[in-house]
Amino acid sequence: MKPVTLRQIAEILNISITTVSKALKDYPDVSKKTKRLVKETAKTLNYKPNSFAVNLRTRESKTIGLIIPEVVHHFFSSVIKGIISQAEKNGYMVIILQSNESFELEKKQIDLLLRKQVDGILISLANSTVRYEHLNEVLDQNKPIVMFDKIAKLVNCSKVIINDRKAAYLATQHLIDIGCKRIAHFRGPLLPQNSIDRFLGYKKALEDNNLIYDSSLVYVCNDMSFDEGKNFAKQLIEEHSNVDGLFINTDLVAVGAISEFNKRGVIVPKDIAIVGFSNWFMSSVISPSLTTIDQPGYKMGKKAFKLLYKEIKNKKENIEVKYKKVELPVQLIKRESTAF
């Protein structure tokens, strides 16, 4: 069954394609009678406009691209949900690509999306992304791009983030407030700005409270996995039995650490208090439940789309676009792992 076209409706009704097109779009210069006739016929034939033709004419696809490092991940899937629900409200569709934290793949995917003629791009950078030509190419093509969570400070576009440094400070301050004197940190990889910022927030909190910063208390995670949490937890009690507080870059690692502490009879929070980061669902159901920083993924997705949408609209209407950097508030969720 071939799809129905404007021409067919026009032939059936013995009017021109022009009039059919205008009638369907409720142009004011078409008679009521014609409109009714056209709409009825379109309905009966189950007419659906060919989007390729529409796109080709109007030069917009009502589609945006989303590049994300990893889909199977509580935070990122929440972001995806926020994006697609907001997009749908505005009549947009979302093409999702996964960079697998690979710079090369990310570059290729940007190119694919540009070829696809998406109206804009949302991206959270891969950890391995160190150069930004591909992002600048998007900007050169005058195509809106909004970065979220893992951003490049040097690229001139709108961004949605949380203040990782402040959040980490908050987490560390909480450990200090409940009486911890010697606080360790499991940090993320050296590269993405987020883990640097979280580390800096941790360090700043120590300094502001006159606690000595001891670099041997900082452990660097590479793959941010459950097992890494277990291993460093083990290492930590072997190397620094006097540590009484621990701030961990991400909940998954923290859950691994708690599991290892539980196994070895180290009592959380009595022997060592722990704060994680992300507020995964999991963190609320383990025992002891994990104090953590809530990272608002869904909201971040919504906000990122809204910024992108606004830019798309403004560009179309030739209104000057101002880039915004939106910082979403975070919250410390207190649970058993820091409750005495």
Place this chain on the structure above:
Amino acid sequence: MKPVTLRQIAEILNISITTVSKALKDYPDVSKKTKRLVKETAKTLNYKPNSFAVNLRTRESKTIGLIIPEVVHHFFSSVIKGIISQAEKNGYMVIILQSNESFELEKKQIDLLLRKQVDGILISLANSTVRYEHLNEVLDQNKPIVMFDKIAKLVNCSKVIINDRKAAYLATQHLIDIGCKRIAHFRGPLLPQNSIDRFLGYKKALEDNNLIYDSSLVYVCNDMSFDEGKNFAKQLIEEHSNVDGLFINTDLVAVGAISEFNKRGVIVPKDIAIVGFSNWFMSSVISPSLTTIDQPGYKMGKKAFKLLYKEIKNKKENIEVKYKKVELPVQLIKRESTAF
């Protein structure tokens, strides 16, 4: 900066658009020299073919649609990952829509995708989907559709599933094998076929082992949440203190139940052995860790795309399409919740 078109390349080189197009696509009837020239110029100008125009001519978009009930969900996000990685390998992009378990939304989204002229559709049905006109419309338009996980048996198309009944049987048999005599079941909602099948597998296993099926031991979950697991666990020990085994429709509910049992001093597995379903990551890290059925989401996504791809290809080449029903194997993962 306006995008570069074939025309521009043609004008620069003083040849026809036809030749440029053919040169870029390596038609054999273009001279080597011309090809070289054209390709160099295209590269210099950073030419990217306008996909709308290409799509309009070739009548394919190299894009498929995916409708999924919920994005923030370990199983489904694994499926998404499987689909997009397989799609990318074959030069396809994926538009993702979320039905939120709503039949109405699902219908609307099917329509959106058809308008969008996607080359095919992958779908896992909403729980509330009871009629199938929208799916049949896709088939009427001669557009391939493949269903996975939550399928409609009555719709005539390819499907990728696990055998829920067999899997539930396996789970229940395991409880019986370790000595459970009185086995309860927290089942899913009355509607989706999956929870019906899991219930039937549970019942069959009891019968085959000459254990009496007692309907008062079956609790019906509605929202399949952590809290529901807690609540039913509480109810279960109040109403049936002699139950020694429990098969639960999904891990999230099971984790809730375990948490409640832990709280009330009911020892898992000594007092009550538990088997879940899905093999979420969480299940391996809680205490006691949860025995469960591994549901291969990533593989399911890959397989579903492969089937769809094959259908798209066959249709294009006018090869007859045979619908397939693929059943992926599942595995029982034994952990502490059933280990004595």
Place this chain on the structure above:
DNA sequence: CTGAAAGCGCTTACAG
């Protein structure tokens, strides 16, 4: 080996 021409299905400025 090259190119003029038709056409994919739509939108819209313009004429009447």
Place this chain on the structure above:
DNA sequence: CTGAAAGCGCTTACAG
């Protein structure tokens, strides 16, 4: 109020 015509950027059957 209606419609002929141009054009979006490409592909491809056909002529030379």
